[in-house]
Amino acid sequence: MAIPFEQMNFDRELAQLEKRLEQTGQVPSVLLHSCCAPCSTTCIARLSEHFKVTVFYYNPNITDEPEYAKRAAEEQKFIKEFKAKNPVDYLEGEYNPKLFFTSVKGYESCPEGQDRCFICYRLRLSKTAEVAKAKEYDYFATTLTLSPLKSAVKLNEIGFEEAERTGAVYLPTDFKKKNGYLKSCEMSKEYGLYRQQYCGCVYSLRHDLKLK
Numbered sequence: 075m076a077i078p079f080e081q082m083n084f085d086r087e088l089a090q091l092e093k094r095l096e097q098t099g100q101v102p103s104v105l106l107h108s109c110c111a112p113c114s115t116t117c118i119a120r121l122s123e124h125f126k127v128t129v130f131y132y133n134p135n136i137t138d139e140p141e142y143a144k145r146a147a148e149e150q151k152f153i154k155e156f157k158a159k160n161p162v163d164y165l166e167g168e169y170n171p172k173l174f175f176t177s178v179k180g181y182e183s184c185p186e187g188q189d190r191c192f193i194c195y196r197l198r199l200s201k202t203a204e205v206a207k208a209k210e211y212d213y214f215a216t217t218l219t220l221s222p223l224k225s226a227v228k229l230n231e232i233g234f235e236e237a238e239r240t241g242a243v244y245l246p247t248d249f250k251k252k253n254g255y256l257k258s259c260e261m262s263k264e265y266g267l268y269r270q271q272y273c274g275c276v277y278s279l280r281h282d283l284k285l286k
């Protein structure tokens with residue numbers, strides 16, 4: 075009997091693939107969408123053991139341009155400093171916050187982790203899937219599943235839908251498993267990375283300010 079999607083263990087799916095790659099010695103390529111350097115730390119560390127990773131910094135949701143640039147610079151700094159087993163490259167998508175504002179119109183006041191965020195996840199994953207297909211990566215994935223504030227079920231559901239739409243192959247993950255988030259905090263400290271205090275869009279900034 076098939077396991078319902080919401081009960082799937084995405085981390086185990088990845089672990090099983092890693093085991094197969096270890097046995098065959100294959101090193102496939104993955105286009106890894108990244109939201110920021112701190113979240114990418116443990117994801118890159120794990121995936122680069124078995125994959126050639128290209129970090130895809132595509133985040134039109136970061137509505138403040140200096141903040142966007144700061145996070146992009148931190149991402150590149152980490153990739154340069156991290157000693158990976160397999161090659162890790164960097165690719166940056168177009169920065170177009172207007173596209174984000176148009177996409178989430180009508181959802182501005184949604185609480186974080188709900189409908190506005192689902193649109194935002196799809197915006198980033200759809201582009202990642204399109205680029206992965208066009209550039210013939212073996213897989214695409216996202217660092218977003220590291221965050222304890224983001225639903226891995228929703229993210230993986232969108233990932234699979236975008237794979238079906240584009241013909242790219244989605245790599246299911248749940249990077250928060252095995253203390254992934256905690257490890258990312260430790261690695262960020264170790265590499266002296268800038269850790270932002272809000273998710274990315276102006277609405278999350280307002281939400282965070284209200285909490286202080």
Ligand code: SF4
Pocket residue numbers: 135136186187190191192194195273274275276277278
């Ligand atoms: S809170 Fe984060 S995930 Fe949600 S819409 Fe804003 S930037 Fe996107």
